[in-house]
Amino acid sequence: MYDEAENITFGKGMTKMTRTATLILDGKKYELPVHEGAEGEIGIDITQLRAMSGVIAYDPGYANTGSCKSAITFIDGEKGILRYRGIPIEQFIDYPNFIEAAWLLIFGRLPQKPELRRFSELLTVHAPLHEAMKHHFEGFPVNAPPMAILSAMINTLSCFDEHLARFEDDEKFEVAAAKLISKVRTIAAYSYRRSMGQPFIYPDPKLRYCANFLHMMFSMPYDQYVIDPEVEDALNLLFILHADHEQNCSTSTVRMVGSSRANLFASCAAGVCALWGPLHGGANVAVIEMLDQIHKGGLKPEECIKLAKDKNSGFKLMGFGHRIYKNFDPRARVIKSQCDKVLYKLGIHDPLLDIARKLEELALKDPYFAERKLYPNVDFYSGIIMRAIGIPLDMFTVMFAIGRLPGWVAQWKEQHDDDTMRIARPRQIYIGERKTDYTPIINR
Numbered sequence: 001m002y003d004e005a006e007n008i009t010f011g012k013g014m015t016k017m018t019r020t021a022t023l024i025l026d027g028k029k030y031e032l033p034v035h036e037g038a039e040g041e042i043g044i045d046i047t048q049l050r051a052m053s054g055v056i057a058y059d060p061g062y063a064n065t066g067s068c069k070s071a072i073t074f075i076d077g078e079k080g081i082l083r084y085r086g087i088p089i090e091q092f093i094d095y096p097n098f099i100e101a102a103w104l105l106i107f108g109r110l111p112q113k114p115e116l117r118r119f120s121e122l123l124t125v126h127a128p129l130h131e132a133m134k135h136h137f138e139g140f141p142v143n144a145p146p147m148a149i150l151s152a153m154i155n156t157l158s159c160f161d162e163h164l165a166r167f168e169d170d171e172k173f174e175v176a177a178a179k180l181i182s183k184v185r186t187i188a189a190y191s192y193r194r195s196m197g198q199p200f201i202y203p204d205p206k207l208r209y210c211a212n213f214l215h216m217m218f219s220m221p222y223d224q225y226v227i228d229p230e231v232e233d234a235l236n237l238l239f240i241l242h243a244d245h246e247q248n249c250s251t252s253t254v255r256m257v258g259s260s261r262a263n264l265f266a267s268c269a270a271g272v273c274a275l276w277g278p279l280h281g282g283a284n285v286a287v288i289e290m291l292d293q294i295h296k297g298g299l300k301p302e303e304c305i306k307l308a309k310d311k312n313s314g315f316k317l318m319g320f321g322h323r324i325y326k327n328f329d330p331r332a333r334v335i336k337s338q339c340d341k342v343l344y345k346l347g348i349h350d351p352l353l354d355i356a357r358k359l360e361e362l363a364l365k366d367p368y369f370a371e372r373k374l375y376p377n378v379d380f381y382s383g384i385i386m387r388a389i390g391i392p393l394d395m396f397t398v399m400f401a402i403g404r405l406p407g408w409v410a411q412w413k414e415q416h417d418d419d420t421m422r423i424a425r426p427r428q429i430y431i432g433e434r435k436t437d438y439t440p441i442i443n444r
């Protein structure tokens, strides 16, 4: 729509009463609608920008770009706020029930007792893998990276349940979600058992979600792993704290893949691959490797800080910094507080925790980190708790994936249910060769 009097171009379907932002380019004015979120966030709508002006916005890494509207998770990075469907994550400390939090994220409210019971029953019933899937583990080298196995086996799940590739209603979706959330645990445990040369341990239908995972990881056919309620609570809380984080790299990957109408399993398998990166979910492994290197005397904490500040070192203080949190990461605060509690109850003293605290103290006093607003993130202390529980280092990112899966499912469903959703297809600024001609090889 074009307003002659003010020589302004309006986007399609815009009314003059819409709150707008004005873009002025080469003397021409363009009015762009403005969206306001539930917590007052403002987003300038550029969906019509190219149609109106012929130009695009440019934002590598999408640090300033909203890809969607979502009602699942709210983060205020300046205030260190993280809420799942409006509930601050700190409130889950006293109610560490990962499956309840998963249902909340996926279906938008806390479940009633019958709903939670049904979902728990679905998780129990669907914990085992198809017997034929067990042979797939033999196809991987014994030292195969567990994240590679996890991604491959999540995709394979849909081969054994063809209707999982599509679901006509919420009930079928709930079954698919339960199958995925339940079996990811079994896949993770089996990949660990295979790497140890130990027999697979079947899921025990009498055990709750986290207890069953620990059972499949650490029981032997002749020796049932004894579930410590403190450990079970700590694992529930750890998974809850990882469960969703709005449009992070791996969740955006799940949405990107799902936007082509790829099925839930293929989309989550892609999310596993994105999470694997050391700048993302792989950081929890890198943090422990860094702390262990210091512990073994290979590096002093002060040297760590110095290297992290030296651009030429290629070294980063792993577990520090965040795209969104420019204050503390509330998850890091909760996990740090749980470290003392879990280690004390397990009678463990982990020298890496002391080193982590020393590093945090040095960094937070250093202008380099203060100026860049770099604080501990979710990965900085999470490995300490996983070590205390007995999770092996190469399974740490798998644990992150198990925790994040309900968030991926929730985000995928929210996009899938949105009739206005379009396939994700960003544009680019081309910087390559201008038009040139083909040169036959005889002339090259």
Ligand code: SDX
Binding pocket: 244, 245, 247, 248, 249, 278, 279, 280, 281, 283, 308, 309, 315, 316, 317, 318, 319, 320, 321, 322, 323, 324, 372, 374, 377, 378, 379
């Ligand atoms: C997760 O997005 C999410 O929500 C992710 C996550 C989730 O729940 O899904 O929260 C999970 O991935 C947590 C992050 C785990 N990754 C790490 O701990 C790896 C170390 N951190 C960095 O690589 C970095 O901080 C990122 C990747 C987390 C954020 O990267 P950004 O937003 O692109 O920031 P940047 O790299 O542009 O850094 C800005 C400045 C740079 O210095 P200058 O060029 O301005 O001088 O800060 C510096 C960076 O060099 N910097 C660091 C640093 N992190 C940023 N310097 C040293 N050590 C670090 N860790």
